Amino acid sequence: MIKVEGLYHSYSNDENYAVKNANFEIPKGEIFGFLGPSGAGKSTTQGILTGLLQLQKGNVNVAGYDVKNISQKMFNKIGMSFEQSNVYSKLTAKENLDFYRKLFDGQTREPADLLKLVGLDGKENVRAGEFSKGMKHRLTFARSMINNPELWFLDEPTTGLDPAIASEIKDIIRKENNNGVTVFLTTHNMFIADELCNRVAFIVDGEIKLIDSPKNLKLQYGEQLVDVEFRKNGTVVKETFSTIKEEEKQRLQKVILDYEIQSMHTKEATLEEIFIKVTGRGLV
Amino acid sequence: MKLWHSFVKEILLASRGFYFYVEIVMAFVFLFLLLFVIPDNFSNKSTEYLYLDLPKAAADAFMEFSVAEDLDQQGEAVEIKSGKNIYPANLIETDTSKIYYLESAEAVIQLAEDEKNFGGIVKLNEAGDGLAYEYYLQGYESERMKNLLLLFHNTEMSKLEETFNAQEVRPLSDGFEPLTDKQNMVPVFLTFNGSFMGMFIIAAYIFLDKKEGVIKAYAVTASSVWQYLMSKIGVILTTTLVSSLIITIPVMGTQPNYLLMVIFLLATGFFASTLGLFLASFYKDIVAAFGAIYGLIIVIMLPNIAYFIPSWDPVWLKIIPSYPMLEGFKEIILPGGDAAFVLWTSLGFLVAGLLLFVFSNKRYQHSLTV
Numbered sequence: 001m002i003k004v005e006g007l008y009h010s011y012s013n014d015e016n017y018a019v020k021n022a023n024f025e026i027p028k029g030e031i032f033g034f035l036g037p038s039g040a041g042k043s044t045t046q047g048i049l050t051g052l053l054q055l056q057k058g059n060v061n062v063a064g065y066d067v068k069n070i071s072q073k074m075f076n077k078i079g080m081s082f083e084q085s086n087v088y089s090k091l092t093a094k095e096n097l098d099f100y101r102k103l104f105d106g107q108t109r110e111p112a113d114l115l116k117l118v119g120l121d122g123k124e125n126v127r128a129g130e131f132s133k134g135m136k137h138r139l140t141f142a143r144s145m146i147n148n149p150e151l152w153f154l155d156e157p158t159t160g161l162d163p164a165i166a167s168e169i170k171d172i173i174r175k176e177n178n179n180g181v182t183v184f185l186t187t188h189n190m191f192i193a194d195e196l197c198n199r200v201a202f203i204v205d206g207e208i209k210l211i212d213s214p215k216n217l218k219l220q221y222g223e224q225l226v227d228v229e230f231r232k233n234g235t236v237v238k239e240t241f242s243t244i245k246e247e248e249k250q251r252l253q254k255v256i257l258d259y260e261i262q263s264m265h266t267k268e269a270t271l272e273e274i275f276i277k278v279t280g281r282g283l284v
Numbered sequence: 285m286k287l288w289h290s291f292v293k294e295i296l297l298a299s300r301g302f303y304f305y306v307e308i309v310m311a312f313v314f315l316f317l318l319l320f321v322i323p324d325n326f327s328n329k330s331t332e333y334l335y336l337d338l339p340k341a342a343a344d345a346f347m348e349f350s351v352a353e354d355l356d357q358q359g360e361a362v363e364i365k366s367g368k369n370i371y372p373a374n375l376i377e378t379d380t381s382k383i384y385y386l387e388s389a390e391a392v393i394q395l396a397e398d399e400k401n402f403g404g405i406v407k408l409n410e411a412g413d414g415l416a417y418e419y420y421l422q423g424y425e426s427e428r429m430k431n432l433l434l435l436f437h438n439t440e441m442s443k444l445e446e447t448f449n450a451q452e453v454r455p456l457s458d459g460f461e462p463l464t465d466k467q468n469m470v471p472v473f474l475t476f477n478g479s480f481m482g483m484f485i486i487a488a489y490i491f492l493d494k495k496e497g498v499i500k501a502y503a504v505t506a507s508s509v510w511q512y513l514m515s516k517i518g519v520i521l522t523t524t525l526v527s528s529l530i531i532t533i534p535v536m537g538t539q540p541n542y543l544l545m546v547i548f549l550l551a552t553g554f555f556a557s558t559l560g561l562f563l564a565s566f567y568k569d570i571v572a573a574f575g576a577i578y579g580l581i582i583v584i585m586l587p588n589i590a591y592f593i594p595s596w597d598p599v600w601l602k603i604i605p606s607y608p609m610l611e612g613f614k615e616i617i618l619p620g621g622d623a624a625f626v627l628w629t630s631l632g633f634l635v636a637g638l639l640l641f642v643f644s645n646k647r648y649q650h651s652l653t654v
Contacts, residue, residue: 051503051504052500052504072507073506075504075506076506078504079504080501082497082500082501084497085497086496086497086498086500086501087496088297088496088498089496090296090297090301091293091296091297095293095296099293100501100505102285102286103286103290103505103506103507105506140501143501147505147506
């Protein structure tokens with residue numbers, strides 16, 4: 001669905017690249033997470049893939065279209081949900097969706113259905129300017145589905161949403177993916193990437209450091225850990241033990257035998273911890 | 285169809301915004317001024333203060349001659365209020381001037397100084413066989429003016445009259461009515477509130493869309509940037525037509541050639557809108573663009589000076605678009621105006637507008653979304 005080869009991009013048209021030699025391929029039906037801290041080159045890459053930024057160097061094919069000579073028809077196949085809500089504040093929710101659906105050539109979805117899907121039913125005739133930040137974000141998200149996209153670009157789709165709404169948004173993404181929609185998810189939120197993505201790419205300073213599935217990454221880079229709380233000399237002590245390192249396994253056995261255990265939880269390495277391990281950088 | 289849908293959306297957005305009404309409200313304000321404040325013709329009569337320092341018989345003879353020049357052949361006793369002083373005077377009003385005959389030379393000098401008008405004292409010459417004139421000018425009068433006064437008082441009237449009569453004056457055409465001063469203001473309002481207002485409003489619309497980020501959303505639809513830009517121009521042309529007709533119909537009635545006017549408004553409005561689009565493509569927001577907008581306002585206002593002071597009409601001024609606009613609107617409202625000039629000028633603005641639109645479209649394709 002997406003094929004990127006030797007992609008470079010510089011905002012200053014020199015060798016100060018925001019994206020350097022990016023190569024990746026996303027097959028149809030995959031949820032692909034593009035992960036990295038702010039300024040890593042995520043939005044630049046996504047901008048090039050969606051035609052918002054002009055391709056400078058490299059080969060990019062999106063939904064069967066060469067981005068070098070972008071065709072308006074390509075946009076019939078893709079949907080884009082922006083991180084910053086960008087809807088017409090003077091139009092109602094329904095008017096916003098009604099307008100955008102007329103800008104596509106194929107079959108489009110009913111605005112009322114989409115508004116219901118994102119929990120904005122009953123707000124159809126309210127102007128977007130009167131919406132809260134979260135509601136505007138949901139409207140932006142709903143709009144990205146208006147043309148039944150085959151390829152769906154999502155930029156921080158749950159940022160700023162309360163947990164219940166974020167969970168509903170994640171369910172919608174899963175459901176659309178189950179219907180065959182390919183998803184390109186840009187985020188610095190490792191939890192949502194871990195939950196949703198079939199594969200993730202770590203990008204830092206414009207370079208893709210690795211691409212793999214969250215499961216493989218955990219197997220390769222993660223450690224199985226156990227968090228234990230136990231009572232020692234009248235005070236509660238909290239320690240984390242590796243279940244892989246021999247020395248720590250023995251110490252864990254000793255603690256179980258010698259002390260009163262308060263609580264014990266197994267824990268696998270998070271994607272965020274792996275990201276830091278691989279790139280040497282945090283996600284903020 | 286996508287262009288139509290975009291246009292309908294833009295009309296809806298404009299009708300819920302502020303800028304749409306600015307042009308319409310301004311049109312009504314201008315209409316009010318034209319109908320109720322601006323007179324049909326401005327008074328251009330000069331004001332003069334005179335004192336006759338003459339023996340009574342000579343003064344009476346002078347006054348008799350002067351009263352004969354009065355519009356209703358009789359003077360009017362008036363009082364001139366100047367600061368805290370009140371001066372009794374005898375007013376003689378002719379086609380070209382208002383002459384106040386005062387009671388003392390001091391009053392003439394004081395009024396000439398306070399009211400910044402022309403003052404004069406008429407007395408007998410040294411020989412006592414003719415009149416001598418003492419003028420009190422403001423100091424900034426030109427040498428030409430002073431020479432004219434010298435010539436007037438040192439040359440025999442018969443010779444002056446002979447020279448005047450020897451001048452041949454041939455009108456190039458006849459059979460048309462001149463515009464009143466009020467009607468003469470209409471092209472100015474049409475140029476600036478009609479055509480050029482669109483330039484600023486379309487730039488404001490673009491900056492508003494940039495602020496809301498909706499352009500990015502538009503850029504990932506199967507619609508083209510040119511349709512987005514053209515739909516905005518459509519809104520501007522609609523308001524231009526409405527606001528211009530609000531001003532023109534009540535003031536000019538059926539006199540103008542309305543078909544020509546619509547063609548000219550569309551062509552000039554299109555040009556001004558594309559100029560606004562082009563300008564806005566270089567700036568991130570309206571604050572950043574303010575300097576350029578202000579500079580442009582100054583430049584496009586300059587032809588106004590030539591319009592009202594025809595003696596100042598340098599060649600370079602004619603390349604400023606507002607110059608041919610003013611002339612074009614004037615031809616439209618003049619009975620028997622030059623339709624060919626209006627049509628050719630419309631074509632010129634249309635071509636220039638199309639070129640600007642192509643440039644703007646190229647620029648927006650690469651600058652709207654970053």
